[in-house]
Amino acid sequence: MKSPHIYRLLGGAALVSLLSTPGCGDKGTAPTAAAPGLPAAEPISELTVARVDADLSKPDPDASYWRSSAPGAITLIAQPMIAPRPALVTTEKLILQAVHDGKHVAFRLSWADPEMSEAGGLGQYSDAVALQFPFNNEKLPPVMMGGDGDPVHIFHWRAQYQHDAEHGKPDMASLYPNASIDMYAMEFHDAPGGSRDEREMFNPGVALGNPQSFHKTAVDEIVSEGFSTSAVQAGHGSDGRGVWKDGSWSVVVTRAMTIDGGSTLAAGGKSAVSFAVWQGGQAEVGSRKSLYMNWLPLTVAP
Amino acid sequence: MSTVKNWQLGRDIAYPYDENRPKKQWAIVFDLNKCIACQTCTLACKTTWTSGKGQEYMFWNNVETKPWGGYPLAWDLRVLEKLGRQDWSANGEYLGKTLVEAAPPSERVLHWAPEDQDWMYPNIGEDDCAGGTVDGGGHMAQLPHDKWFFYLPRTCAHCTYPACLAACPRKAIYKREEDGIVLIDQTRCKGYGECVRACPYKKSMYNPWTRTSEKCIGCYPAVEQGVQPQCVVNCIGKIRVMGFINPPWSARADNPIDYLVHQKQIALPYYPQLGLEPNIYYIPPVHADPAYLEQMFGPRVHEAIERYRALPQDPVAAGLLCLIGSTDRILHRFKVERGIATGSDADGTELVSVPVTESIFERSAFDANLGVVRNNTP
Ligand code: SF4
Ligand code: SF4
Ligand code: SF4
Numbered sequence: 001m002k003s004p005h006i007y008r009l010l011g012g013a014a015l016v017s018l019l020s021t022p023g024c025g026d027k028g029t030a031p032t033a034a035a036p037g038l039p040a041a042e043p044i045s046e047l048t049v050a051r052v053d054a055d056l057s058k059p060d061p062d063a064s065y066w067r068s069s070a071p072g073a074i075t076l077i078a079q080p081m082i083a084p085r086p087a088l089v090t091t092e093k094l095i096l097q098a099v100h101d102g103k104h105v106a107f108r109l110s111w112a113d114p115e116m117s118e119a120g121g122l123g124q125y126s127d128a129v130a131l132q133f134p135f136n137n138e139k140l141p142p143v144m145m146g147g148d149g150d151p152v153h154i155f156h157w158r159a160q161y162q163h164d165a166e167h168g169k170p171d172m173a174s175l176y177p178n179a180s181i182d183m184y185a186m187e188f189h190d191a192p193g194g195s196r197d198e199r200e201m202f203n204p205g206v207a208l209g210n211p212q213s214f215h216k217t218a219v220d221e222i223v224s225e226g227f228s229t230s231a232v233q234a235g236h237g238s239d240g241r242g243v244w245k246d247g248s249w250s251v252v253v254t255r256a257m258t259i260d261g262g263s264t265l266a267a268g269g270k271s272a273v274s275f276a277v278w279q280g281g282q283a284e285v286g287s288r289k290s291l292y293m294n295w296l297p298l299t300v301a302p
Numbered sequence: 303m304s305t306v307k308n309w310q311l312g313r314d315i316a317y318p319y320d321e322n323r324p325k326k327q328w329a330i331v332f333d334l335n336k337c338i339a340c341q342t343c344t345l346a347c348k349t350t351w352t353s354g355k356g357q358e359y360m361f362w363n364n365v366e367t368k369p370w371g372g373y374p375l376a377w378d379l380r381v382l383e384k385l386g387r388q389d390w391s392a393n394g395e396y397l398g399k400t401l402v403e404a405a406p407p408s409e410r411v412l413h414w415a416p417e418d419q420d421w422m423y424p425n426i427g428e429d430d431c432a433g434g435t436v437d438g439g440g441h442m443a444q445l446p447h448d449k450w451f452f453y454l455p456r457t458c459a460h461c462t463y464p465a466c467l468a469a470c471p472r473k474a475i476y477k478r479e480e481d482g483i484v485l486i487d488q489t490r491c492k493g494y495g496e497c498v499r500a501c502p503y504k505k506s507m508y509n510p511w512t513r514t515s516e517k518c519i520g521c522y523p524a525v526e527q528g529v530q531p532q533c534v535v536n537c538i539g540k541i542r543v544m545g546f547i548n549p550p551w552s553a554r555a556d557n558p559i560d561y562l563v564h565q566k567q568i569a570l571p572y573y574p575q576l577g578l579e580p581n582i583y584y585i586p587p588v589h590a591d592p593a594y595l596e597q598m599f600g601p602r603v604h605e606a607i608e609r610y611r612a613l614p615q616d617p618v619a620a621g622l623l624c625l626i627g628s629t630d631r632i633l634h635r636f637k638v639e640r641g642i643a644t645g646s647d648a649d650g651t652e653l654v655s656v657p658v659t660e661s662i663f664e665r666s667a668f669d670a671n672l673g674v675v676r677n678n679t680p
Contacts, residue, residue, distance in 0.1 A: 202354025205512030286494035
């Protein structure tokens with residue numbers, strides 16, 4: 001199978017050689033063009049979660065404790081397994097930092113994205129990032145969304161969900177301020193005998209309790225046992241906060257270290273993590289994503 | 303990728319899932335010669351199903367003027383442009399590629415993705431004519447004249463090989479075994495909008511309030527009770543009939559849909575070359591540009607028009623057309639005997655019978671008994 005990732009790398013190398021000064025000696029490494037807001041980082045093949053003396057229950061991308069964790073870079077590829085998938089990788093480099101306070105573990109994830117996308121209207125998609133942990137730290141599940149009876153635990157942050165958390169779920173008037181709507185037949189709140197069920201009859205996702213249709217906290221918790229099986233679970237207080245600045249995102253996702261019936265990270269222990277990034281501006285959503293194709297070993301400081 | 307039989311194209315096609323035809327297949331036949339674009343169907347659907355938040359722009363049923371109209375904007379041109387020129391053989395076999403076959407490896411279905419603006423002009427091009435210019439007045443006195451347009455009412459086609467279903471990575475779309483209706487599971491949909499991108503007919507729509515995609519549900523609650531959909535029973539022009547279609551190898555001449563599509567071959571699927579085996583069928587308009595009609599309905603369109611023109615000589619066909627719009631119930635069988643057309647249920651229970659030719663009564667305008675003048679107001 002031809003890897004779309006390879007195309008992009010070759011294209012990138014060709015571009016670099018056009019731009020580089022003739023006679024420049026070092027041909028071995030192509031310089032990576034970092035977005036202005038992106039921290040400098042060395043490539044890593046495992047990640048250490050540093051212990052800090054702070055309360056990590058709330059996400060804070062600007063906190064000083066992030067200096068305790070040296071930024072490490074991993075390379076993502078375009079999701080290669082199932083269509084629809086991106087023809088080219090959009091997010092090649094993801095920069096990671098991780099800290100814990102004994103109760104919560106927080107990850108700061110940074111990547112270049114030229115435009116900030118919060119979605120909302122038709123045909124618009126949100127920037128997003130997901131972290132995936134194994135249920136079983138000893139015998140890791142299949143990295144692509146787990147396997148049958150071998151679940152993974154996913155924490156999915158979306159700019160759209162953060163917008164919900166900060167400003168409320170946008171109503172139609174804010175999504176389409178120039179639209180005029182005379183009435184919603186089922187929304188006469190004062191109609192005698194009118195019930196909530198009746199009013200929501202014409203909002204199928206809401207009426208059926210689809211988690212997608214409700215106001216979101218910034219992070220969805222998802223359990224998956226393979227492709228097409230992921231299902232949103234009741235959350236365990238995980239939270240996220242992202243800042244987009246100068247062409248890059250910096251997003252913190254924080255979660256409890258111990259989650260009963262879920263994934264667990266223990267101080268002094270080992271686990272693994274994987275990642276996916278979506279660029280809403282490139283119409284990425286669902287299986288259209290850049291991802292890390294391996295489990296990245298995690299060492300949690302005592 | 304599986305190989306499945308597509309009778310509309312006269313050949314096997316590629317599809318991501320195996321062939322799995324439902325026990326019965328929902329279908330509508332529309333007589334495009336009779337549609338008046340009153341949009342009663344559109345409003346019947348709208349008031350029944352899509353009056354909620356996020357559904358403001360949705361018309362699961364819409365009626366557009368061809369060739370200029372399109373909801374969303376130029377949906378047909380844009381998907382045909384993507385596919386590029388393809389050909390049919392002289393005997394009606396499709397030589398080109400379907401949307402699944404033409405898709406790049408990274409996609410399930412070749413598609414174009416509409417933006418929100420594309421949905422905002424549902425009535426664009428209404429009543430705009432195509433064809434040559436009119437040199438002088440009185441062009442209506444000479445028939446046929448060179449100006450044409452026609453109205454195209456559209457619902458979801460509850461395709462045998464739905465592109466929406468093929469494209470959903472969550473497998474949240476399913477086709478019902480009992481009637482072939484294609485539904486989006488509103489508890490599983492995550493609003494990725496892959497179905498919105500993939501459906502070439504653009505009959506899957508994103509709801510920005512519920513953040514899920516929604517589509518025509520074939521009025522399944524009515525269909526389950528033996529009643530035709532809202533957009534059918536409310537049709538002012540009585541141009542539509544909903545029933546169940548069989549594939550040609552098990553077609554029954556007494557099934558109204560099979561009769562129109564397979565037996566008489568006057569009703570054709572639209573844009574069959576896209577490869578979905580859509581289950582809305584059209585009796586083509588007799589007066590529109592033949593090349594345009596061929597692009598939309600395939601090479602068999604010209605014979606279909608000839609056969610339609612000859613219908614007045616066929617008492618059975620004429621009888622069936624009289625049954626269309628005469629009952630809300632779904633007709634499974636029909637017969638025409640001694641000038642009476644009768645439609646019946648699956649178990650043979652008679653649902654309706656109508657005279658093929660209405661009796662004509664003549665009387666003088668002045669009623670001498672009552673001493674009044676009567677108008678005829680039909
Ligand atoms: S109600 Fe019937 S005649 Fe009127 S626009 Fe719809 S299909 Fe055409
Ligand atoms: S018309 Fe479109 S939405 Fe309807 S079944 Fe076919 S592909 Fe799906
Ligand atoms: S079949 Fe029902 S849901 Fe579909 S377009 Fe017609 S009225 Fe609307």
